[in-house]
Amino acid sequence: MSRAPERDEDDLDAIAPPQPVFHVEQALLGALLLDPHRLGDVTGIAADSFSTAAHAALYGAISTLPPPDPAEHAKNTTWLDHVLATASEQARGLTASYVHTLIQVCPWPRHAPAYARMVEAEHARRRLQTAAEHLLQTIHDVSLPHPVQTVLAEADALGAVVDDIASRFPPRAGALPRTALPPPPVPPDRSEAVEEEQLLLATATAHPADIDSVRWLLPDDLTVPLHAGLWQCLTALARRREAVDPVTVLWEAQQRGLLDDGSAPRDVIRMLAEPAGSLDYWGERALQRSLMATADQAGRRIEAYAGDPANTPFQLVVGARRSLADIAAIRTRWQHATGPVPTRRPRHAPPTRAGPPTTTAAAVAPTTRAARATR
The missing domain is CATH 1.10.860.10 (DNAb Helicase; Chain A)
Known part of the structure; x- marks a missing residue:
């Protein structure tokens, strides 16, 4: 795989957030890099579903580039080179070594749909x-x-x-949040x-x-x-x-x-x-x-x-x-x-036997409160 010169190939690992979703995203990207045909099993997410710009760029490249021939993909890194080059246009910190790391940390590529569901939830x-x-x-x-x-x-x-x-x-x-609510804010001048x-x-x-x-x-x-x-x-x-x-x-x-x-x-x-x-x-x-x-x-x-x-x-x-x-x-x-x-309807008094019916004047109400x- 061709390698572009970078200032520090370990930068991405150094700034990786500790949240579990980061490792889930790594596993999903590794599965797709190793077996690109599994992209068809992944639903519910897009590039902006990922928590880092690097991961978003990689997923965007994987989902837009034509998938490689499985036999050719097993022999060379040509498709991976294209993914890295395309993703690097959006995230310059990407390196070839990080792409290899993603492939290595993926436990089971067949679990890609489950990883994608976790990314979607986060x-x-x-x-x-x-x-x-x-x-x-x-x-x-x-x-x-x-x-x-x-x-x-x-x-x-x-x-x-x-x-x-x-x-x-x-x-x-029975799925109610158990989060402790924050204290009320300091009341403003009342x-x-x-x-x-x-x-x-x-x-x-x-x-x-x-x-x-x-x-x-x-x-x-x-x-x-x-x-x-x-x-x-x-x-x-x-x-x-x-x-x-x-x-x-x-x-x-x-x-x-x-x-x-x-x-x-x-x-x-x-x-x-x-x-x-x-x-x-x-x-x-x-x-x-x-x-x-x-x-x-x-x-x-x-x-x-x-x-x-x-x-x-x-x-x-x-x-x-x-x-x-x-x-x-x-x-x-x-x-x-x-x-x-x-507007209220006029209310008419009922007629009486002693004389002709009487009415009350219609109540006139304003049409707005302006x-x-x-x-």
Whole structure:
């Protein structure tokens, strides 16, 4: 075999990553170099399925060059020379000695399909990890003009990767990820969220009739436990059609034990007595913040699952789909909050025997919520 001069033929071995997949890739490439006809038994992978540029270049060369005649291949290294020359165009560090090493380290060439399946599984894990990283980067990109839409698009892209992995690996029972989840990140400055949630609660107290229009907002969407509890008080009072004002809300909060954390009743009343703006607007702001936090938590969980090489592809699918379900649930509420408001049909009073039927005027509802922030 002809040899191209190289600076150091041992460079590839020196920088070889210690992960098991590296040795799996070596075994697969060795099998294909020794018995090129086994390429027909290999499915589910491409050059970009390999973890190193050198291995990707070699597989690309093997899969694109015409296979040699088996009898001629057993006598000379002509085909191997062509593979090395072609692969070296993409990975200059390749040497003839490394090609021979690949052939020598392959235990059984007939196991090539099994090796390929392992390479495919590891590639699936890397793809999922990359997609989760993209989602997290998008969430924290403060320059986005439409952050929610962009984040949801990245979540859809992540979901497409999960679906593709699921189609390649059949499900197995009891395959749940056992990866320990990372600790929650350090919370950012919540001063803006706290202020907006206070305005939300005060505005709802001043306009309890509007609470029904923001049924898509849940207590868990608020960042402060006291605020979440007060929102429960407000929705409960509105549902029971009881009087709503700062004092009645405070009393409800006491009945629920919300003041046990040391919150001063006077401070609660003062907070609830300072409304501003539109309840819909503050509700959407809180929901958007909750959506981004939910997507961040889901992305971190999926990233942790994909970063654990002990998880099988189907374990990754199960864990990722559970995490994406959280995003899907809050996406539905976001669509209810920001989508067009259906115009209500006129409700006609039933006719009476004493006189002609009477009707109530049709309720006119806005078709969009675009002007909420200015109300």
